[in-house]
Amino acid sequence: MSFCERKISMVQKILIIGAVALGPKAACRIKRLSPETKVTMVDQGSLISYGGCGIPYFVSGDVSDASQLQSTSFHMVRDEKFFREAKDIEVITRTKAKSINRARQVVLVEDLQTGEEKELPYDRLILATGSRPRRISVPGSDLKGVFTVSNLDEAMAIKTKIAAGEVGKAVIIGGGAIGLEMAEALSDLWGIETTVVEIADQVLPGVIGKAIARMAQNHIVEKGVSLQLSSRVVSMEGDGKVSAVVTEKGPIETDMVIIAAGVIPNSDLAGDAGLRLTERGAIWVNSRMQTSDPSIYAGGDCVEIPNLITGRPGFYPLGSMANRQGRVIGTNAVGGRANFEGAVGSFVIKIFDLSVASAGLTLGAAEKAGFDPVSAFVVQFDRAHFYPEKDLLYLELVADRKTRQVLGIQGLADKGDSMLARINAVASLLRHKPEVAEIGNIEIPYSPPFSSAMDIINALGNTAENIIEGRNKVIEPEDFASWWENRGKGDAFFLDCRGWGNAEPFVNKYPDHWISIPQDELRARLGEVPKDRPIVLICNTGVRSYEAQLILNQAGITNTFNLQGGMAAIKKSGIRL
């Protein structure tokens, strides 16, 4: 403290470029630590300090008024007046920072209304310049009716157009978080016929794996949204105003296009001033959020920080990152000592009635990063199975085969909170590089209305361990789907380990492929098990089929595959039998 206080007095003027998320957070932290410091925030927009992540909820109407996104939890609008009176912070809006003179410690700014230029001096400079939407450079992308979701002004333009009844059909380019949230906003709440075009072969690429993506896609399509995966936009057409998006698969008629293809860090101001940039073109910072010039800090969407699992630079354009980094910068800017070591990457989205979350690496990302990953998939109730109200959770754990290090977790559920209660327990842990056994013993509070005595999160760790140790030989719903499609070739039998009541309809419908031997009868009925081809073992969720696999192993029948997640996963994935 005394060290901080001594240094604090030396910092007289702090200038912040950008006043949406990180800027205001850093500014307020500075004033709390050092009330005498003069803090000035400059922003090129007219709206400041708003919750950009709330834009889809503003467009949908869930948030009725844009000012709610700009308000505090106690209903004060965070405008220039608020910052001046409640926080003693000066805010200059509609003003663009044009260049930094590091030698003289001044920033040249231009008033966007008058064109007037002036220099603002600083002792410490904070760059909170954010990001901009990635544009798609195809013919017609500059037509009227083509939007991005980059800021509150643009969101208001979209909502105005919709509310005016001008949009019957819409195309969203990008099946990431913003794209899917906008798809829900348009289709569910405004009844707009909506198509999402995604260049990857799944929604939320990089954030969730294929198994959970398939379940999410099934839900989105059930909700009436059209989904074009593995599809590239070739052009946009229209007479002044967009009327169609043309993909490799053909044209899609539309009244509006929303481009949600990710964001690019705004680093020109920093780059032009000779600050170090990363390969991606973001601003480089150390763990104190200092740029290569120790007087200049940067954070939020304009920087990269280390991924704590891979050790490589990571890009996390999220309001939550900006807020936490803003506090660290605020502390350091007045001589305190705070660190932001990096991130593991965490994610959650509500899509219609479904919640999808993740933390850390997917199987694909782990492979790319050089790990030898396995994936465990468990379906189980969120409460004790005897508790009356309960829902199924679908969780996936990714771990490295050799070191057993847990690399990531993903989840899907109807009830998002109880799913997050598990995801968060692992999200907070990932930076400590836990092994799968630690997840098997993770100590979340237990009581029947909230969890199970052997909770799904523990079962997930144990399942990963069994897979790594070669005891549980598994396939995913995706694999099942392709084996099932090709069942006519006779490559495999499908052995149903559930009670006869569950198995009967399938045995009757597919007598050549589907066999029923309940797990508790398997020891006595080993003779009925075909031994001439691979066997896919199936039960409700994958627990009894694992038991069955062990019994078959003991009997020398080892060419078996346990369907992870069982029929519950099959159903949720929209695979029809």
Next chain:
Amino acid sequence: MSFCERKISMVQKILIIGAVALGPKAACRIKRLSPETKVTMVDQGSLISYGGCGIPYFVSGDVSDASQLQSTSFHMVRDEKFFREAKDIEVITRTKAKSINRARQVVLVEDLQTGEEKELPYDRLILATGSRPRRISVPGSDLKGVFTVSNLDEAMAIKTKIAAGEVGKAVIIGGGAIGLEMAEALSDLWGIETTVVEIADQVLPGVIGKAIARMAQNHIVEKGVSLQLSSRVVSMEGDGKVSAVVTEKGPIETDMVIIAAGVIPNSDLAGDAGLRLTERGAIWVNSRMQTSDPSIYAGGDCVEIPNLITGRPGFYPLGSMANRQGRVIGTNAVGGRANFEGAVGSFVIKIFDLSVASAGLTLGAAEKAGFDPVSAFVVQFDRAHFYPEKDLLYLELVADRKTRQVLGIQGLADKGDSMLARINAVASLLRHKPEVAEIGNIEIPYSPPFSSAMDIINALGNTAENIIEGRNKVIEPEDFASWWENRGKGDAFFLDCRGWGNAEPFVNKYPDHWISIPQDELRARLGEVPKDRPIVLICNTGVRSYEAQLILNQAGITNTFNLQGGMAAIKKSGIRL
């Protein structure tokens, strides 16, 4: 693996004493790893492998049938037949283990129906002898109508008596988890006039601190349950059948008494065999869950394991512990290698419409363990404040002042799952001894329907840091209540930092004590602040009052106290102004 497999063949016979929670888990794990091993479970009861934690829900009727507590999630009753056919495990019920001959590796058992005795041999023995309810040795405690909640048989007796209409009034002795769950079961679902008598000065002693306990107590009383705290039972009265519980405060008429005063580990069998016991009288085990005889394992309610925060032995009689330890024992008993290092202690309970959870140490427990703890209390919405559906969460963080190590977390909320999403994130982390700054940067997934950009869990870590650094000088609702009661003495002013609209009714009602200066006007109105006595700063949740404290500090007014949790905490605590 090859090491495991080699050793597995050497273990021929495994005997397990106790077949409720840990026993069946260990047995199943053993059979999965080593199908050839012969596993026998012995239990003195007739009902085995049931979810004991579900007993209150069975009594309430939420779980309609006792067999549901004994079933798998796929509706198979886990009885002797199930274990034999589905698991190849032998179960002997109604049979008591009387002594262990460690030299000859046999256990003498008695058939409780026939009185017949015999010896069962073992290569590895597993003690899953559980615990028994702590009895209260007062006159009359052996009267008819006095129950414990020790097992499913007794729960059925309670339910039968209630269903027969014999219980209009009930007294529950013990305000711990089971006592409160039973209070809800009796009063909410059966309409029984219920009194809970607790010897400590709060409910859930040792598990939650006073601030959150007060909120829970307020809710329980609002729901119509009578609560006698700091009250000792002196005797029970009745003519053959209990008709009153007499406490230090007088008699309470009743038709039924349920004693829920904790449990005692069943360690006689182990102690008599010369196995090492702990000071508490539990069975001592190492991190592989081996007793002082390496051929004998023990786990669940009959053992103590290290508390990972204090390093001292801890007693955790929970079904979740039993299950996880059972798996570890199963692995080790057949030559595998698994560890159970200890526990931090985690807890959750649903009480009527309220959920209360904790992990790690309370302030009081931390003091007892020799720490110099501080407590941060934060009230904030569980979602982005602009998201339409949201609820307030009440979280408390306990941390050591010197080392900044996080020692525990507690929470209270109407919606338990979103509260647990935060508690669990810290529960899993506690064993890594995080500092408060790690909680400030904890990386739970962010999206407006699930969390805030600066989430309550991060705010909690930051608040603890501010308190430790002496920046945020706080009082608890409990302190506020006593200052407020004594306001006539003129010891303090109460400064309301909210808008005038919120403050007005209090200023009008208490013009001599309650002052209104909204935080955003404070800089301009410093002259109005009284300087002759301490000032309690109040806002909705404690955020603006903290800002106000910093502004006053800057102006040299330092004799101020920020009410943590603000009016939201006051209201939830049932403190009336």
